[in-house]
Amino acid sequence: MIYSWKKILKNSFPILTLAVLVEIFAGQLLQFHQEKLILFPIFLITIPVINSVGGNIGSILGARLASGLHVGHIELDIKDKNMHKNFLHSLLIGLCTYAILAILIYYLSYFRNIQMIVGFMEFVSIIVGTGLLLILLISFISITTAFWSFKKGKDPDDFVAPVVTTVGDTFGIIFFFMILGVVGL
């Protein structure tokens, strides 16, 4: 037996507490924009999507790196080719996912008669733009966290997912309102 619930609690507690602190900040950002979100429900629908895809891309990348490091086909080297390949494909897969989902949200909202305040191309650009910024940041953090924790002799599986989802949620919301600000909404 290599796992024990005490070790899992001990490994996860500090990072989860930190994650919760940051997420409460993200929640306060939402509370600050609450009126805008309730007035335009399409934004309220979009936020979990932005955060979910960002977190998933980072978690897949992190889990693949963790297994690669455990098994030994990824080296602890910033120039590792397998790591680069994983990053590049994560980015491309992520951008495709954002584009497909943006189209789905737009048409779903259109048929539900939800009030639209942006055109189709503009909406898709907002989501893909937010996604690009988010994936670049998340991949960087995913790789750094996986390498750092593995080097420290800790299990990357306990660290990568909390770190990337937390950063993803907070910066997903920040980048989204930032891009909305840039297009004047």
Added chain:
Amino acid sequence: MYAKEMWIQSLPLLVVCGIGAILAGNTLSAMADILEEIPGLIVIIPAVIAMRGNISTALGSRLGSAYHLGIINKDNLWNEDLKQNMKGSLLLSLIMSFLIGILAYISSLFFNVSPNPLQLICIVVIAGVLSGLILIALTVAIIYLVFKRGYDPDNVTGPALATFGDIITMLCLFGSAVFVGGIL
């Protein structure tokens, strides 16, 4: 081969998970009235969803590595390593839920919003523990199915859990907010 496998196993799943997130988003937009009624409720939402996602994806990810290390496999799934993982995840859910309720209350005071602390903490703890129980059961079920189909758990469990997690957590939050809002 390596990259192709990643696209084939990840992209469709990410889109399906995204559709799950769209459903979670629609649940959130259906909560608009209760969000206005219970001050501080919107603050706990990212934290509860993230806690849920963090705990269950970490569980899925650990089980993925356990598979690569040969500790669990499709013929030897229900063992002590798995049980320790489940127990750890559930205890974390309980402790973290309390913490979220308390922090959401205190931080709101700084922004001139005064939630009812008891109400907020009850909503988080009920939603957190309930969704924790459901999600842990679901994690083990997904791991079992992934083994049976011979997929690499690392490409599948993370996103699958994050999304089922989002919907289940939103529904638990909605239910818990309506329930607690009705009595407290």
